[in-house]
Amino acid sequence: MQRMQYRKVWIFTGAHNKNCKNENAGGDASGIPEKEGVHMGANIYKNKKPLLLFLLPAFAFMIVYLYYPFFKNIFDSFMQVKELGISGEVWNDPWYSNYVKLVQDKNIWTSLKNTVIMTLVTIVGQVGIALVLALMVDNIRRGAKIFRTMYFFPIVVSATALGLLFNLIFLYDKGMLNQILSALGKEGLTDWKEEKLALFTMMLPVMWQYVGFYFVIIVTGLNNISEELYEAAAIDGATKLKRIRYLTVPLLHNVLCTCVVLAVTGALKVFDLPWTMFPKGMPLKSTFLTGTYMYYQTMIVKDIDYGAAIAVMIVILGVILSKAVNTIFKEKDY
Amino acid sequence: MKKKIIAMILACTMVFSLAACGNKEQNTGGSSTKTEGEKEADKGAEEETGGVELEVVTTFAGNDGNAQNYKQWYQEWEKTTGNKVIDMSSTSSDTFKTRVVTDFETGSEPDVLFFFNGADANSFIEAGKVISIEEIRAEYPDYASNMDDGRIPVSLVDQKAYAVPVNGIWEALFVNTEILEAAGVAMPGADYTWEQFLADCQKIKDAGYTPIAAALGHIPHYWWEFAIFNHTSPENHLTIPESVTDEIGQEWVEGMEDIKELYEAGYFPENTLSATDDETFAMFTEGKAAFLLDGSWKVNGIVSACQSDPDDITTLDTEKLAKFDVTYVPAKEARKATDLLGGLTSGYYITKKAWDDPAKRAAAVDFVSFMTSNEAVPVFAQHGSSALNNVPEVDESAFNELQIKSLEMMAGCTSITGVVQDLFQGEARVPTFDGMPEIVTGAVNAADAVQEGLDIYWSAQ
Numbered sequence: 001m002q003r004m005q006y007r008k009v010w011i012f013t014g015a016h017n018k019n020c021k022n023e024n025a026g027g028d029a030s031g032i033p034e035k036e037g038v039h040m041g042a043n044i045y046k047n048k049k050p051l052l053l054f055l056l057p058a059f060a061f062m063i064v065y066l067y068y069p070f071f072k073n074i075f076d077s078f079m080q081v082k083e084l085g086i087s088g089e090v091w092n093d094p095w096y097s098n099y100v101k102l103v104q105d106k107n108i109w110t111s112l113k114n115t116v117i118m119t120l121v122t123i124v125g126q127v128g129i130a131l132v133l134a135l136m137v138d139n140i141r142r143g144a145k146i147f148r149t150m151y152f153f154p155i156v157v158s159a160t161a162l163g164l165l166f167n168l169i170f171l172y173d174k175g176m177l178n179q180i181l182s183a184l185g186k187e188g189l190t191d192w193k194e195e196k197l198a199l200f201t202m203m204l205p206v207m208w209q210y211v212g213f214y215f216v217i218i219v220t221g222l223n224n225i226s227e228e229l230y231e232a233a234a235i236d237g238a239t240k241l242k243r244i245r246y247l248t249v250p251l252l253h254n255v256l257c258t259c260v261v262l263a264v265t266g267a268l269k270v271f272d273l274p275w276t277m278f279p280k281g282m283p284l285k286s287t288f289l290t291g292t293y294m295y296y297q298t299m300i301v302k303d304i305d306y307g308a309a310i311a312v313m314i315v316i317l318g319v320i321l322s323k324a325v326n327t328i329f330k331e332k333d334y
Numbered sequence: 335m336k337k338k339i340i341a342m343i344l345a346c347t348m349v350f351s352l353a354a355c356g357n358k359e360q361n362t363g364g365s366s367t368k369t370e371g372e373k374e375a376d377k378g379a380e381e382e383t384g385g386v387e388l389e390v391v392t393t394f395a396g397n398d399g400n401a402q403n404y405k406q407w408y409q410e411w412e413k414t415t416g417n418k419v420i421d422m423s424s425t426s427s428d429t430f431k432t433r434v435v436t437d438f439e440t441g442s443e444p445d446v447l448f449f450f451n452g453a454d455a456n457s458f459i460e461a462g463k464v465i466s467i468e469e470i471r472a473e474y475p476d477y478a479s480n481m482d483d484g485r486i487p488v489s490l491v492d493q494k495a496y497a498v499p500v501n502g503i504w505e506a507l508f509v510n511t512e513i514l515e516a517a518g519v520a521m522p523g524a525d526y527t528w529e530q531f532l533a534d535c536q537k538i539k540d541a542g543y544t545p546i547a548a549a550l551g552h553i554p555h556y557w558w559e560f561a562i563f564n565h566t567s568p569e570n571h572l573t574i575p576e577s578v579t580d581e582i583g584q585e586w587v588e589g590m591e592d593i594k595e596l597y598e599a600g601y602f603p604e605n606t607l608s609a610t611d612d613e614t615f616a617m618f619t620e621g622k623a624a625f626l627l628d629g630s631w632k633v634n635g636i637v638s639a640c641q642s643d644p645d646d647i648t649t650l651d652t653e654k655l656a657k658f659d660v661t662y663v664p665a666k667e668a669r670k671a672t673d674l675l676g677g678l679t680s681g682y683y684i685t686k687k688a689w690d691d692p693a694k695r696a697a698a699v700d701f702v703s704f705m706t707s708n709e710a711v712p713v714f715a716q717h718g719s720s721a722l723n724n725v726p727e728v729d730e731s732a733f734n735e736l737q738i739k740s741l742e743m744m745a746g747c748t749s750i751t752g753v754v755q756d757l758f759q760g761e762a763r764v765p766t767f768d769g770m771p772e773i774v775t776g777a778v779n780a781a782d783a784v785q786e787g788l789d790i791y792w793s794a795q
Contacts, residue, residue: 082457083435083436083439083457084432084435084436084439085435085436085438085439085440086439171613172604172605172608172609172613173613173616173617173620173622189604191604191605191608193605193608193609194605194607194608195607195608198608279552279610280551280552280768282551282552282607282608283551283607283608283771284551284607284771284772284775284777285768285771285772299428299429299432300428300429300768301760301761301764301768302432302760302761303761
């Protein structure tokens with residue numbers, strides 16, 4: 001009853017303030033005694049200015065450090081930029097020459113191909129393996145927490161540190177993997193970074209690093225599925241595999257969609273680990289991703305405006321892929 | 335009420351964050367909020383009592399052989415003057431060079447900089463962001479007076495000297511003598527020829543070792559330079575050809591083809607296209623590769639590799655170190671093996687930012703004078719050259735065996751020429767540096783790669 005009364009007061013006070021903006025608080029025309037909480041609530045919902053004040057710093061930060069550089073980068077991709085940190089003052093001749101170069105540059109096609117492969121590997125290798133692991137962990141009675149922690153752990157290690165770690169694992173001479181193979185009787189050393197194996201060697205650690213991330217998301221999704229559904233299915237005679245096929249996977253649809261969208265957008269941003277393991281697209285420029293190639297052109301070659309054009313291409317690619325993934329893996333309402 | 339408190343906390347946080355962002359100038363410069371009179375008063379006080387903070391960037395960091403020396407010497411300067419060095423040094427790399435140049439562009443340059451004096455410095459010299467030695471001497475006549483002016487390198491921009499040099503560098507051929515003995519190869523000397531080198535490489539390969547430690551996919555720089563130098567001469571090595579059709583252009587192409595020949599003969603490591611420089615250096619120090627073409631700074635790298643604790647010289651395995659030697663790079667055509675590459679490629683700059691700050695000007699001059707004094711330079715130069723007027727007697731007892739061998743090798747040197755890659759920078763290098771794997775595997779023709787680089791170079795001039 002008390003609650004109802006407050007509700008009425010709130011509505012009334014709101015209407016009253018709307019009509020009498022300059023009237024001070026301290027009682028209103030209705031004669032209902034004012035309660036402190038009620039009046040404050042009214043002000044908070046009514047007076048939007050303080051909210052704007054708190055939104056402004058973040059907004060200004062975004063403008064200065066994200067949107068301004070973003071549009072400046074598009075502009076710079078048409079200019080001649082000699083050094084990082086200075087603006088281009090002369091237009092390229094022709095102004096779109098970097099984009100012509102982009103189409104003709106075979107390393108761009110290599111990096112695009114590798115990025116697409118990375119995206120597919122991410123979906124299958126990260127989300128797929130995470131799903132399998134989550135299903136297995138969901139079915140064990142003890143130790144689930146240990147597995148969660150262990151699988152999630154690589155996420156908290158910096159990608160650069162992981163790159164150095166995997167460099168030692170895949171090292172040609174005295175690397176861990178080659179030592180194990182030698183101990184097993186293999187003759188000669190395997191160059192895990194040679195042209196044919198380089199992509200595999202690069203993508204394996206990236207895949208491994210993020211499996212735990214999707215694993216935790218999927219496990220959380222599994223916990224939200226009601227146990228009663230499984231019990232009902234078991235009574236109806238469904239085997240464990242059938243329960244997964246007809247219950248778990250369909251009910252995880254939205255969670256999996258979220259994972260796939262995160263995985264695809266994440267794959268487009270991968271940079272530090274591949275660059276640590278394969279600087280300059282080694283060997284023979286065969287391991288460039290769009291991100292590493294942009295960095296290479298900007299920081300190593302110092303073709304700043306061309307690097308800006310590659311950045312624009314990455315944004316466009318990101319928008320297209322995100323849109324495509326959102327369309328294909330649309331979440332369902334249940 | 336609670337909401338009000340939260341709002342207050344948020345507002346305070348925001349204010350403090352903004353204040354923190356804007357605090358740097360006050361902490362480091364300290365001059366922006368003072369009047370000129372106050373600054374002058376401060377200057378007098380600081381010259382007497384210290385208290386100046388100098389931001390210094392050098393390449394004496396990480397595994398650089400002089401990193402420890404640098405630390406000891408600037409700490410000594412701090413003790414003597416009461417000033418403070420904010421050391422932001424980093425090992426030299428392409429990223430480091432970019433960072434320094436970008437810092438100048440964005441107004442975040444340090445007060446004192448130890449940096450290269452070739453084309454890398456062009457942008458900030460063109461922008462007038464460092465002070466020439468001549469200008470400094472107008473106010474401080476003794477500045478760098480202990481140096482032979484004729485040996486201080488001048489800028490490519492205006493032929494003025496800006497950087498006070500400390501230690502000269504040289505590039506030569508390091509040798510793992512243990513492998514040479516195992517392969518029945520004699521230690522190369524001052525008359526080492528390319529043909530002898532090829533024959534030695536074959537013997538070493540036949541004995542089951544890798545002849546040359548080099549990561550062509552990562553750092554082909556030294557082989558690139560010497561392969562070209564083998565066809566040019568000390569007189570014209572620093573001339574950049576117009577195209578591959580002129581004489582020097584042809585010589586550049588022949589140099590690239592020499593490297594291809596070595597690669598095809600299998601004298602580089604099997605993974606030379608995918609290995610990093612650290613990996614191939616480890617092959618050399620661990621007795622798997624015989625030759626290493628590198629710079630004088632690698633002497634300390636080899637010494638460190640012979641220590642059980644790389645940071646503790648007392649753990650040096652002298653027996654292991656005795657297996658390493660240094661000699662001349664095999665000669666081809668007009669160049670003599672004793673013609674070396676190197677020079678005084680770096681030095682201390684004083685930036686305009688520090689010069690214009692009355693509180694820092696004297697401190698910056700004093701710091702550079704201290705670090706380039708007659709006492710400091712020999713410590714940094716070791717077995718390399720310097721620009722000192724009066725070169726002190728070398729105390730060989732303080733040197734290890736490889737340093738002494740380096741001194742002996744340098745004693746037989748007939749000339750030291752600068753490296754042309756210091757002039758041939760940026761995108762122009764890409765077709766023959768980063769493109770070296772394509773050249774040696776035949777994916778790209780050497781002449782096409784050289785021409786592409788030259789086209790980029792001349793279009794940027």
